[in-house]
Amino acid sequence: MSEFVTTQQIGDAADFVRAHTSHRPEVGLILGSGLGPLADAIDSPDVIATADIPHWPASTVQGHTGRLVIGPLAGTTALVLQGRTHFYEGYGMDRVTLPVRVMLELGIQTLIVTNASGGLNPNYRPGDLMLIRDHINFPGMAGNNPLRGPNEERYGPRFPDMTQPYDPALRALAHRVAAEAGFALREGVYAYVAGPSFETPAELRFLQMVGADAVGMSTAPEVVVARHAGLRVLGISTVANLAQTDPTPDAVVTHQEVLETGALAVPRLIQVVCGVLERLSEAG
Numbered sequence: 001m002s003e004f005v006t007t008q009q010i011g012d013a014a015d016f017v018r019a020h021t022s023h024r025p026e027v028g029l030i031l032g033s034g035l036g037p038l039a040d041a042i043d044s045p046d047v048i049a050t051a052d053i054p055h056w057p058a059s060t061v062q063g064h065t066g067r068l069v070i071g072p073l074a075g076t077t078a079l080v081l082q083g084r085t086h087f088y089e090g091y092g093m094d095r096v097t098l099p100v101r102v103m104l105e106l107g108i109q110t111l112i113v114t115n116a117s118g119g120l121n122p123n124y125r126p127g128d129l130m131l132i133r134d135h136i137n138f139p140g141m142a143g144n145n146p147l148r149g150p151n152e153e154r155y156g157p158r159f160p161d162m163t164q165p166y167d168p169a170l171r172a173l174a175h176r177v178a179a180e181a182g183f184a185l186r187e188g189v190y191a192y193v194a195g196p197s198f199e200t201p202a203e204l205r206f207l208q209m210v211g212a213d214a215v216g217m218s219t220a221p222e223v224v225v226a227r228h229a230g231l232r233v234l235g236i237s238t239v240a241n242l243a244q245t246d247p248t249p250d251a252v253v254t255h256q257e258v259l260e261t262g263a264l265a266v267p268r269l270i271q272v273v274c275g276v277l278e279r280l281s282e283a284g
């Protein structure tokens with residue numbers, strides 16, 4: 001057997017999903033820690049436990065139930081992945097990103113990724129929503145790019161362009177939707193680190209110096225695989241906590257805090273995502 005996930009395995013997973021829903025999703029959503037309630041906005045969805053899907057990497061993190069929720073959402077048909085898997089859970093990057101290729105096989109053309117992050121930009125506050133304009137894929141730059149291994153020409157080229165990883169028209173639309181709903185979105189650079197330990201103060205100062213506005217443990221691998229295949233991507237990060245670059249003696253960052261602040265931002269996140277979906281035609 002190949003060392004890497006094969007197109008056959010991706011096909012098997014896609015066939016399983018097709019066999020368990022009559023919906024034909026156009027938009028894929030991958031939800032981060034504490035952001036699962038977004039899937040509740042789908043009316044009478046088909047729900048598939050990801051544990052039942054062949055070759056799917058099982059999610060092991062608290063706050064990440066592994067489910068696909070498929071059905072009508074804000075004028076489109078969406079497939080929502082609740083409970084993504086992360087590299088730190090022990091999977092290879094090819095397995096972490098298998099869901100994106102399954103989405104592709106299902107005919108999805110637009111991907112919305114959400115995550116929780118730590119704020120590095122000193123102007124940010126917990127609960128802020130940040131549109132991701134660009135990312136720094138530290139594990140990718142160090143050799144763990146999800147496209148490492150044989151290139152599948154079926155999906156895209158060996159050396160894919162990454163000059164506009166996050167679609168400018170979708171970002172502009174998200175800003176309009178938020179402004180009309182009475183709040184502002186941040187926009188910035190997301191630094192992807194492998195985790196699972198949170199960053200040390202020196203690591204956080206380093207990330208600030210290289211121009212990152214927020215740091216988190218997901219998203220970049222999925223976006224690289226999505227862009228390889230030409231999917232349009234919108235990325236939204238919930239700033240769950242602030243970077244402790246100069247910590248007080250009792251400062252700590254906990255997963256619980258990340259989940260709780262993530263939950264506070266869910267109503268605005270739902271407004272932005274649903275508003276963007278309703279007005280997708282405005283983004284060309």
Ligand code: HPA
Binds near residue numbers: 116117118198199243
């Ligand atoms: N660091 C990395 N990942 C995170 C953080 C953080 O501070 N908060 C939420 N996800």
